[in-house]
Amino acid sequence: MRTRGDHRTAGAAPQNPQRTGDANQPGQVNVSTSRKSDNIPLLNTTIGARRRGPGSLYAKATMSESLELKPGGAVATLALEDGAFFTGAAFGAQACAVGEVVFNTSLSGYQEILTDPSYRGQMVTMTCPQIGNYGIADETDDESGRPQVEGFIIRELSPIVSNFRAKESLDAYLKRHGIPAIAGIDTRALVRKLRTQGALKGVLCTDPARAGDAAALVRQAKDWPGLIGMDLVRVVSPAAPYDWTVNKGAWAQPTDRQPGGMTSPGDQKRPHVVAMDCGAKRNILRNLVQSGCRVTVVPASATRDEILALRPDGVFVSNGPGDPEPVAYAQETLRGLIGKTPIFGICLGHQLLGLALGASTYKLKFGHRGGNQPVQNTDTGKVEITSQNHGFAVDVDSLRRCGGEPTHLNLNDQTLEGFRMRSAPAFAVQYHPEASPGPHDATYLFDCFVDMIRTGNSPTAQQMFEAQQRRNAVPKS
16 A cells, blocks of 8 residues: 555656755745836846756756736745745735645646545646636536635636626636636746646645745745645545436537437436545536436445445446545455446545555655556557546556556556456446536446446447447438
8 A cells, every 4th residue: 555655657767756955955946126118117027946856957057037917916925845936916815825736737627627536635737828718608618616716816807808708707707706827927837847846745825815925935835734645535425325317418519429319318217426526527417317327325324334325236436636545444345346236436536446446555756647648458459538637647567466456557657547346346447437517438437337337347448449440430310
C-alpha cells in the first residue's frame, strides 16, 4: 500500500511532486508606474525562481508579463508553497482560498470544469489563453449543483460575452458563488513550473486587505496539509439516495440509444443500476439513462447490504476528488460486491476498485487534466483521445499481482488507464467516457457496461474495441 511519503511518478524517475519551500527563492513582484495610456496602468510581474542540482531546467528563470488593469481594478495574488508568487487582476469573489494548484489543457468547457466535483480542493489553471468569451449557460451545462473549484486561474478574461445561451458572465458567476479568480498572469510560466516541480499547494487571494502580503500567503500555502490522506469524497457525496431520470436530451449523439430504444421509458425491466456517488458528474448519470438503464444514486458511504437491498442489476462507482486511499468505506463496500453484481468504475471509481482488489495507488507528479489525453487499447494497439481529470493512479504491477488485467494505457506516461477482472464481471477506466467537456471517443464504454450486465462477463480489450467500432458506424441520414 502507498505510504504518505510515496512520490513515485510512472514512466519517469521518482520525483517529489510537493516541493518544500527551500527549492526556490521567494518570488519578486514589481509594479511599474508607467502607463500605456492616460487611464490604463501597466502592471509588470517578474517571477524569479532558482532551482539547484544537475539537470535543472534553469539556473535562474525570470519571466516578465504585462497586464492591463482597469482604473481602480483590484489586484490578486497567487502564492505557492515554494515561495514563488504571481500577481494579476482579481475577478470573481473577494476571498482567499487554499488548495492544490493544477492545470487543465482543454480549449473550452470551463463551465463543466468549474462544476466538476473532482476538482474539490484544487485551484485550476487553464492553459487556453482566453477564457470567458461565451459566458455561463444555464444549469444544463453544470456537472453539479455549484462550482467545486477552490479558485480559478487564467491568462486573459474575455471583455465580452458572446453566446445565445449565455445567462451571465464568468466574473458574475464566480462572484455569486464566492470563488476567487485571477487573470493576467503568465499561465505558461505557471504551467511549466507545475510540470517541472509537480502540483503545488497554493493560496489565491483577491481580498484587498490580504492580497498584498505575499509572504503571509506563502506561509499559509506551506501550512496547508495537502490532498494526500484527505477524504474529500465525504464533502461532495450526497446525504441520501435519489433516482436519476434525465438522459442526454439535445446533446445525444447520433449513435446513442434513443429514449425507449431498449424498452419503453417506464419499463421496470430496464437494467437497474445503483450508482455510488463519490462526486459524480451529471453527464455520467445522463449517459447511463441514455444507455437504457434505470438509475438509483446512493451516497459513497452506502454499505454492501444497503446496495444489495436495492436489487441492482449492476453497480457503478463514480469519479470524485482527491486521494482514493482514505476512502476506505467505499473500498470495503466494493470488496463485498465483487462477484455478486457487475461493477463499472470511472476515474476515482477506477482507483477505488483497484484498491478493493488489493492493488496500490500513488500520486502523479502533476496529473492528467484535459480533453486531449491519448489512451491505447492494450490488445489492439488502437488509440482514443480522452477527457481526463485525476491526480492519482493505480499501480499496474500491483494490479497484475491481484489478478487484474490491464486493458488501456496512457501513451504520454504509460500509466494505467483501464483494467478488467477475469474472475468476476468488473471493469473500470481512469478516463471519462462521458466527456463533458471533451471528445466522445470512449462513449462506447457505457454500452460495454450494459452488455456486461446482460452476459455476466467483463469485456475484454478486444470486445471494448468492437463496441467502439459499432459506435463509429454512424447511420446515414
